[in-house]
Amino acid sequence: MRKDFLVFGNPLIEQPEIDEVVDCLKSGWLGTGPKVKKFEEDFGAYKGTGFAVALNSCTAALHLAMKVVGIKRGDEVLVPTMTFAATANAVIHAGGIPIFVDCDQNTMNIDPREIVKKITSKTKAIIPVHFAGRPCDMDAIMAIARKYDLKVIEDCAHAIEAEYKGKKVGTFGDIGCFSFYVTKNIVTGEGGMAITNNEEYADKIKILALHGMSKDAWKRFSDEGYKHYQVVEAGFKYNMMDLQAAIGIHQLKRIGGYWKRREEIWNRYNDAFKNLPVFLPAPVELNTRHAYHLYTLLIDLDHAKITRDKFLDEMTKKNIGVGVHYIALHLHPFYRKEFGYKKGDFPNAEWISERIVSIPLSPKLSDKDVDDVIEAVKTILI
Numbered sequence: 001m002r003k004d005f006l007v008f009g010n011p012l013i014e015q016p017e018i019d020e021v022v023d024c025l026k027s028g029w030l031g032t033g034p035k036v037k038k039f040e041e042d043f044g045a046y047k048g049t050g051f052a053v054a055l056n057s058c059t060a061a062l063h064l065a066m067k068v069v070g071i072k073r074g075d076e077v078l079v080p081t082m083t084f085a086a087t088a089n090a091v092i093h094a095g096g097i098p099i100f101v102d103c104d105q106n107t108m109n110i111d112p113r114e115i116v117k118k119i120t121s122k123t124k125a126i127i128p129v130h131f132a133g134r135p136c137d138m139d140a141i142m143a144i145a146r147k148y149d150l151k152v153i154e155d156c157a158h159a160i161e162a163e164y165k166g167k168k169v170g171t172f173g174d175i176g177c178f179s180f181y182v183t184k185n186i187v188t189g190e191g192g193m194a195i196t197n198n199e200e201y202a203d204k205i206k207i208l209a210l211h212g213m214s215k216d217a218w219k220r221f222s223d224e225g226y227k228h229y230q231v232v233e234a235g236f237k238y239n240m241m242d243l244q245a246a247i248g249i250h251q252l253k254r255i256g257g258y259w260k261r262r263e264e265i266w267n268r269y270n271d272a273f274k275n276l277p278v279f280l281p282a283p284v285e286l287n288t289r290h291a292y293h294l295y296t297l298l299i300d301l302d303h304a305k306i307t308r309d310k311f312l313d314e315m316t317k318k319n320i321g322v323g324v325h326y327i328a329l330h331l332h333p334f335y336r337k338e339f340g341y342k343k344g345d346f347p348n349a350e351w352i353s354e355r356i357v358s359i360p361l362s363p364k365l366s367d368k369d370v371d372d373v374i375e376a377v378k379t380i381l382i
Contacts, residue, residue, distance in 0.1 A: 001318050002372045008321030009183030012258065012364035013247070020246035032210070032239045039245035040193070042252055047168050047176070049195040051202035054245060055209055058157045058179035058192035059086040060238035062127070065175040065194060066094035068204040069151040075124040078150075080110040081328040082349040083129045087155050088329055091127070097339070099123070100330050102346040106282045108132065108296070111348070112140035119144075125151040130159035130169050132281070132325070133185075133291030138164045138172045145173070153177065160185045161259045163289035170195050175205075180244075185258060185293055186251035188244035209238040261363040262292040265370055269295055269359070272374045276381045277304035279355070294325050297377075298355040304381060308355050311380060315359075318376040323358040 024035060036054050044052035055061050071077060073095035079088050081100035088098035099118050104111045108131045115126060126145060128136040145152045152173030156162070160178055162169040170176025175198075180191035194205050207214065212235025251258075270280055279298035284290045299308045306314070308324075315322045328349035330341035343350065360373055 001376075003319070005319045006321055006360055006365075006369055006372065008323050008358070008360055010321075010360075010362055010364050011182055011187045012362065013187075014250070014254070016250040016253075017247045020250060021243060024242050024246045027242075030243050031241050033242045035242040035245040035249065036240050039240075039248045039252070042249060043178075043193055044195060046252060046255070047170055047195050049171055049176070050197040051199060052193055052195045053202055053205045053209065054240035054248075055192045055194060055205075055238045056240055056244075057086075057181070057190055057238075058155070058177050059090060060209065060236070061175075061177035061192040061194040061205075062086060062090035062153065062155060063093050064205045064208050064236070064238065065153045065177055065201075066090055066096060066125075067208060068201045069125060069153065069174055071096045071124055071151075074122065076120060076122040077125045077127060078110075078115055078118055078123060079127050079329075080129050080131070080349075081330045081346045082108055082110075082131060082326060082352060083155065083329065084157070084326060085329060085332070086157075087127055087129055088335070096124070097122075098329075098335075100335075100341065100346060102348050103131070103352070105348040105351060107134055107285075108352060109134060109136045110141075112137055112144060115141070115144055119148055119150075123148065123150060125153060126173075127153050127155050128173075129155040129157075130162050130291070131294075132296055133158045133162055133293035134282075134284070135159065135162045135164040135169050135288050135290075138167075138169070142172055157181075157184065158293040159291040161255060161289065162291040165287045171197075174198065175201060180248055180251075185262075185291060186248060186255055188240070188248040188251070191240055191244045191248060204233075207233055208235045211235045211237065258363040259292065261365075262361055265361055265365060266292050266295055268370055269361075269374070273297065273377060276378065278381065292361065294323075294358045295361040296325065296356050296358050298352065299357065301355060306380065308357055311357060314380045315357075315376055318379070320373055320376045321360060324356060325358050326353070326356075328353045 157179035180188040212233030277300040
């Protein structure tokens, strides 16, 4: 058994990020400034989109996306129940009602067939979540959106590198939202990005992200000279700092190499676990690119001699960090109380929720780290 604890999602931080952060500290410009602007430009170029707005989280991006596409009190927004709370909470904070939708048991992504069943006269938008880095069936989702005149906000928190039929996720819908949280594929500690080809949406997001002050108000303290600003909306405090962008600028440059390393680890896991009492992640669909954000095992409760929660405990005892992504949202107390959901409403998501566990998948993992994870899983399950 390894002696030190292997942290789940431990990011790989290299010298260029450190140097850029030091440069930021020495410059005296720590808040939103030129490094944020560069990160936005670089990320927009990477995604091939017209506009990119850096924010302090993907949650902020989702919330502002709801606001700028016009979600208001009483509007319904279709959300997969198999996702993190931020996806649904963004709808609630905008005044809308999250309507949960079951997932496909194999891909764990929102099921387009179930989407159609949930559409009413109050439905205004869909939030497809590219779960674990696997792109959703965007052809089917966009066809539904066109038929029913619905906005599409893509939750790409897991899926920076993902592609569907040669097109990058986040560029299908009206707005794409990304996360740079410490466990994500590239990191800024905390951070997010909203991308769009709609200039009006981008401008509104920029304004709402910084107290509702007129666009580019951050420049009021620059060497261009003080500029008066106007408050044009009741905005929020969602802007990214240069300190964060200093990390992201260099993380983005290595995104391809990081993806390749995670793919290598993913393939090692698939080979190592194929004969164990677990269900492996579904194969990557043709004409898609998986972002390899989460490697999720599903404990085969009919054949394994252990429950999922006991497996988690045993992995921790062996100094291997693990996670659960996720317990379906409709099973949590708040959503049950607030919206009347109950166990049995979404059988596929519930089946997954009882079995799922995420094991370490990070470019920082050494071959020895991967060996330790594999040994721990095998020892517990065999």
